[in-house]
Amino acid sequence: MAKVTIYSTDGCPFCGKAKSFLAEKGISYDGIEVQSGSGAWEEMKKKTGSGSLPQILIGDEPVGGYSDLVHLEASGELSRKLGLPEEGKGTPLYDVIIIGGGPAGLSAAVYAARKVLKTLVVSKDIGGQVAWTYDVDNYLGFSQVETADLIAKFEDHVEKYGMEKLVGVEVKALELTGKIKKVTTADGDSYLAKTLIIATGKRPRPLNVPGEKELTGMGVTYCSTCDAPLFEGLDVAVMGGGNSALEAVFDLMKVSPKIYMVSLTSVTGDEILQDKVMSSSKVEIFTEHKILRIEGETEVEGIEIESLKTGETKKLSVQGIIVEIGLLPNSELVMDTVETNRMGEIIVDSRCHTGVSGVFACGDVTDVPYKQIIVAAGEGAKAALAAYDYIIKQR
Amino acid sequence: MDKEVKIYSTPGCPYCKMAKEFLLKKGVEFIDYDVKKDKEALKEMKKISGGAIRVPVISLCNEVIVGFDRGRMEQALSCLKQSSKIE
Numbered sequence: 345m346a347k348v349t350i351y352s353t354d355g356c357p358f359c360g361k362a363k364s365f366l367a368e369k370g371i372s373y374d375g376i377e378v379q380s381g382s383g384a385w386e387e388m389k390k391k392t393g394s395g396s397l398p399q400i401l402i403g404d405e406p407v408g409g410y411s412d413l414v415h416l417e418a419s420g421e422l423s424r425k426l427g428l429p430e431e432g433k434g435t436p437l438y439d440v441i442i443i444g445g446g447p448a449g450l451s452a453a454v455y456a457a458r459k460v461l462k463t464l465v466v467s468k469d470i471g472g473q474v475a476w477t478y479d480v481d482n483y484l485g486f487s488q489v490e491t492a493d494l495i496a497k498f499e500d501h502v503e504k505y506g507m508e509k510l511v512g513v514e515v516k517a518l519e520l521t522g523k524i525k526k527v528t529t530a531d532g533d534s535y536l537a538k539t540l541i542i543a544t545g546k547r548p549r550p551l552n553v554p555g556e557k558e559l560t561g562m563g564v565t566y567c568s569t570c571d572a573p574l575f576e577g578l579d580v581a582v583m584g585g586g587n588s589a590l591e592a593v594f595d596l597m598k599v600s601p602k603i604y605m606v607s608l609t610s611v612t613g614d615e616i617l618q619d620k621v622m623s624s625s626k627v628e629i630f631t632e633h634k635i636l637r638i639e640g641e642t643e644v645e646g647i648e649i650e651s652l653k654t655g656e657t658k659k660l661s662v663q664g665i666i667v668e669i670g671l672l673p674n675s676e677l678v679m680d681t682v683e684t685n686r687m688g689e690i691i692v693d694s695r696c697h698t699g700v701s702g703v704f705a706c707g708d709v710t711d712v713p714y715k716q717i718i719v720a721a722g723e724g725a726k727a728a729l730a731a732y733d734y735i736i737k738q739r
Numbered sequence: 740m741d742k743e744v745k746i747y748s749t750p751g752c753p754y755c756k757m758a759k760e761f762l763l764k765k766g767v768e769f770i771d772y773d774v775k776k777d778k779e780a781l782k783e784m785k786k787i788s789g790g791a792i793r794v795p796v797i798s799l800c801n802e803v804i805v806g807f808d809r810g811r812m813e814q815a816l817s818c819l820k821q822s823s824k825i826e
Contacts, residue, residue: 478752492757512808562791571792574792
């Protein structure tokens with residue numbers, strides 16, 4: 345292995361970082377203490393052409409400071425320069441496997457990459473719940489951006505670090521309790537890691553009534569902004585009583601002749617939206633009603649609802665159903681091992697620890713309040729930094 | 740075999756845009772039908788998808804995919820590559 349030399353001085357944060365980086369990788373080095381104007385400083389300037397600290401030499405080649413070192417490692421150049429063999433192609437042990445490709449997971453990926461952790465991202469999709477609305481106007485730096493563009497930016501940012509990603513892949517099982525964590529995908533492939541970051545987000549809560557599964561995509565939808573225009577000329581029922589449900593009704597008012605709104609509770613969304621919806625002659629609202637079933641073989645033909653007060657049932661003839669009854673955390677895989685709250689959200693501390701050693705969680709799947717893109721991204725960063733701290737302490 | 744790649748979409752649908760960007764990134768040409776405006780295309784979309792009322796619907800390589808599913812799109816694209824090799 346080529347000889348590594350570091351010129352450094354006390355009290356220089358990046359000198360310390362460069363040294364611990366090398367130590368973590370098991371790379372030995374000669375450290376030379378430098379004072380400004382000293383002989384060692386003159387020698388360093390001569391060899392590297394730079395007077396800033398730290399300066400790192402591999403053999404006789406100056407490679408720059410700490411961030412240059414990190415970039416060399418990320419690009420695989422470091423091993424080559426050191427004359428180390430390329431890492432074997434057996435079952436690799438990742439420093440961290442991130443499950444989920446929404447803002448939490450991707451932000452964690454960026455931070456993990458910048459800490460030069462060997463990282464794998466496994467996700468069903470990219471963007472997660474961000475893709476559920478058309479545009480976003482509360483993410484810092486973007487006063488108005490289409491979600492597809494924002495997601496593309498997230499993806500490009502992660503791509504810059506060239507880490508391994510498995511997108512379109514579902515995780516089937518997790519082993520969390522051992523020192524080495526194991527992730528098994530639906531294809532039956534397994535991956536090993538020192539730490540796990542769970543950033544699996546939420547999904548629309550299903551109605552869980554007969555006919556729902558069979559007719560999803562055939563008139564039953566969970567994406568109003570996508571599919572509302574397809575209901576032109578059709579009567580539609582919107583399930584739910586919150587803001588999302590009101591927005592769905594509002595979208596439909598432009599295209600559908602008749603819209604029913606069916607809610608377990610009273611209507612709770614923003615008053616402005618409520619006023620708009622309630623003043624439309626096209627809209628009929630059933631509060632304190634539950635849905636019993638969806639009727640139809642190959643397409644939606646109607647629904648049956650029941651009054652919670654009187655038990656009276658009623659059939660409504662509709663060709664479409666938009667479901668907006670809230671969200672469920674995607675925490676089933678870890679339900680037995682980590683603590684969750686009564687909503688099924690993973691309970692984490694202020695550093696995204698789950699309570700199981702080496703397992704972290706972030707974003708909407710956790711009990712952290714305020715489900716916002718920017719909160720999820722911040723939590724993702726924290727989870728990656730916490731995973732890094734954990735790995736360092738294990739050494 | 741119909742080698743044209745068609746995507747049926749609505750303007751407010753992020754998944755449609757992501758599907759189109761996915762195809763663009765892969766260098767695959769496609770025809771985009773806005774089924775909010777184009778009612779003939781909407782009829783065709785429902786016909787080829789067995790009555791889907793959901794976008795995007797993507798037709799490629801004799802396969803019709805309802806919804807943006809990267810895994811299935813990748814698979815379907817590999818078939819597209821194969822067929823061009825055969826020629």
